[in-house]
Amino acid sequence: MRTILVLTDFSAATRNGAEMALYLASRLRVRLTLLQVWQEPIRVKVKDVSPFPLERQCRQAHNPDYQLKQEVVRLQQLEMREGDLAPVSIETISYPGNFKSGLKRATMNNKILLAVARDHQPDLDFIGRPDHLAKTEDLLSCPLLVIPASYTPDPAFTHIAFAIDLAWKDPRVLACLRPLADALG
Template identity: 30%
Template sequence: MKTILVLTDFSIKADHAAHYALKLAQKIQANLLLCNVYPQPAIVTASTHTFWNGNESETFEQDSLNDLAELANRLNKQLDKTCNDEFKPVVDFCSMAGPLTAAINYIVASRQILFAVIATHSSDDFMAFLNGNHANEIIENANCPVLVLPYQLSFNGFNKIVFATDLAHKGTDVLHSLYHITKYFDSEVLVTHVGMVKLAKVTEDYITRRFLCQEIGVSQYPKIQYRSVKNKSITAGLQWLAEHDDIDLLVLVHHKRNLIQKIFEPSVTKKLANKFAKPMLIFPSSYERGSVPIL
């Protein structure tokens, strides 16, 4: 059964993300898998022998399972309030020792995971400062799409989806996945490119024919359009679009960068994930149709 993986650290923001994911799961008829990744047990060295502190590991795991069970119980109570004819997801949970992305990718490889759901943590969030930015780590290394949710955002469906592309990445497999999402919401998909110069109409028409018609067959996607945004900053351009257009979901492809690029060229995806006011669905650059289950 197709499943949404909900990653939680039991913070109030993660709790909100879990409730959002529950409503989304009802709409797209998927189950939920709640997951908490707790710290690996400490290594204790005595003389020439090294061993794991088993008691600490058992404590972490039991606390994690107890909190997961409590969260699952609250979500199931929320489901009890819905109409009988509505789809009711099965809410399961698991607890695993870190490292974080290794645990996530193990689950992705062993379950039919559509995408992972995480909550954003602002730069002034004290706990995020202490624990590191796990959102960035997940976006960089997860082998599945990641849905990043701002805090306190209500679930209202995805009527308008913006797919931001650099036009170099064909995006065919991503668009096919989006098509399967649009079926549940009757969504409009706006393929968007942010650049220094606003493209001429003749160029936009060419891109529409090449990118939409030749790549995927526009007849299969009656509600797909192309729009260019002029801005020297991709981040600022997408922020502007979100403020001036009523979009419900921003979709991007995250391209991994080498060390030099990481130092001098901050990731657009990661910058947006820290402050964007709309949900973001981020696909790994290695994503191919069939490599991750499609809705």
């Protein structure tokens, strides 16, 4: 199934990127997939945390599955507030392991039209680290939309801009953009 993939770490930038991806998925009538890849922490096993309510709250707040569920609820509430959005199916993937394995799992059964990721830089002049973005695009084989940390979503957006060096792997880059362009019309 055609989908838009959001690589999330629950920062403000990725939440804004997820909102923008929700608007886009609604227009394209495709599924939205939230992917969170995380490293398994070292845990101390406690049989019963019921006498320790703060411990239970802390574990719940830092549980990736719980955070993904909260993000889906937030996006569904946004979808209801914006009355003119078409319904969007939202899928979540919480993967313990490394980034490469998580991307392979997310792309296994989905045709990814677009991937949305956040940039670590707050300034628009320094969007993305080229080496990291190039590796991510190679793994995904689809366009990667980088959301700057200062971005605020707007449901009335009309253009998406991609910086493309046509001299670098020209046929592959255009082949990645073609499915997205066809879906947009």
